[in-house]
Every structure is written in structure tokens, then in C-alpha cells.
Amino acid sequence: MSIITTDRVLTVLDAPSNLGLRPPAPDTVPGCYKAPWALRDTGLLQRLGASDAGAVVPPRYVATWQPGDGVRNGQAIAAYTRRLAERIAGLRGEGRFPVVLGGDCSIVLGAALALRRAGRYGLAYLDAHSDFRHLGNSPHVGAAAGEDLALVTGRGDGYLTDIDGLRPYVRDEDVIVLGVRDDDDLRDFADSGLAYVPAAEVAARGEEAAAAVLAREDLDGFWIHVDADVLDSSVLSAVDSPAPGGLSADELVGLLRGLLRLPGAAGFQVTILDPDLDEDGSQAALLADVIVRALAV
DSSP: OOOOOOSSOEEEEEEOOOTTSOOSSTTOOOGGGGHHHHHHTTTHHHHHTOEEEEEOOOOOOOOOOOTTSOSTTHHHHHHHHHHHHHHHHHHHHTTOEEEEEESSGGGHHHHHHHHHHHSOEEEEEEOSSOOOOOTTTSSOOOOGGGTHHHHHTTOSOHHHHOGGGOOOSSOGGGEEEEEEOTTSOOTTHHHHOOEEEEHHHHHHHHHHHHHHHHSOTTOOEEEEEEEGGGBOTTTOOOSSSOOSSOBOHHHHHHHHHHHHHSTTEEEEEEEOOOGGGOTTSHHHHHHHHHHHHHHOO
16 A cells, blocks of 8 residues: 655545536436545545545535526535635645545535635646536536536626635636547637647647646646546446546546646545446546556656
């Protein structure tokens, strides 16, 4: 069992929210809230040599929703965003490097709000999907996990996007999306100012493109968001929307190491693993290995 030795004081915080997802089937709830437990069960904290910051417990998941209702569980997500932001800010104030285990990817709102309160920060968004749905490009909004990149960049209702009058939490020009699939709808990115590198090009130019966006003197740092579906579905399929054409485990480790070597990395989160789809725990073990290898820089 390896223990990582770096200058970062790694501290694991659980954010087991599933508020941003649709029910996977009638009368069920999304299982990604169990992901922190599954990852911890691999010995993750010991292997990282990380301290334990516990968990930010989310509000109740409510499955009922219909078009016109706005963001599913929206008010609960807003309340959770505030609480998660306070915890992340507290860890950073103690000189710690947060390693946040989600949960669904709407937890990025908490990290983005925490950093916005501290200054101007960028976002490395590693995901198979654009998560950029908003009323400017869709007839209605729904599940925040498909909208969180739009929300953190200020697109959506103010109770989610303008907490404390801080819209946007991350400016368009301070975001880079890495690993998005070629067949994802990227038309809206063209006019938004958001940079992106499709999965097929990550190995060749992902690190260089990320450095151009994130390692700028006008930024105070950046946050790293990793949605597990950035991995190819043949590598990891225990997610709500697996997709082919993604990264290998080695490619993801290499990309993350490159990001973590840049000045200003302020924290790291991983989301969307669903242990209900990983009966033998092998995919949690693979994802834990990726995290350990990536943080060994």
C-alpha cells in the first residue's frame, strides 16, 4: 500500500449528493451518493496519506419533477452549495488541499462558490459531456448535473447562479473542458468563450491547452473537476451516462498529473461513479487507483 508524499496537505471531504440527477428508473434514486463510501473502501485515504474531513450531508432527494418546474431539487442544491462552499473554504483556509468525493457533478457549484468568494479562479472540467444545457439553448432545464457548467458560468436562475451576488462563479474565459466526446453537442461553445479539447485530442494537446487557460497571471488558481465518465465506457461503465471514445486510465492519470503540476491547483473532485452499477467493486478500485496515481506528483 503506497502512501503519497507531496507538498500538498491532502484532505478528503465527502460530498455524497445525488440531487442533480434524474431517477435512473421509476421508484429508485441515483446511486452515486454511495461513491465516497465505495472509494474509501479501497483504502483511498491511507494510500493518499490524507486526513479525513468527514462529509457534508445533502438534503433529501425528491424524484418528482415535470417540465416547467425549473431545476430538479434546485432549492436543495442551492442550500447544499452554500454548506459545501463553507467547508471547502475552511479546509483551504487551513492550508489544506481538498480532495472531494462526490456525488453527482452539481457539487462543482460548491467548489466554484468557495473559490469565487476568495478571488478569480479557473476551472478544469474533465467530462464526457458538455453539461451546458440552459434556457438559451434548450426548451427547459431539469437535472443540474446536465447543466452545472452553465450554472457555474452564470447561466440560470439567480438562486443557483448568483449566491451572494457573485455571478458568475467562473468566467467563460477561465474554463477549459477536457475529454468531451466528439459527438457531443458543442455548437454553443463556439460563441461562449469556453475552451474545450475533445477526448480524441487530449493526449496530443490537452495539457498545453489547459496551461494556456489556467496558468495565467490574472487567475488566483483553478479547481479540477473529474466526472468518471470522462473514461471510456470500456474502462469504466458504472456511471449514469457511459460513453465510448473516452480516455484510458493512463491517459486520465497523465492529464491530471499535468494539471496538478501547473501553479495554482486549488483542489480536486471526482463525481458520478455509481456503486449500484459496480457490484464487485472493481470499477471503484480502478477509479481509486487513478486518483492515487494522479495525486502522486
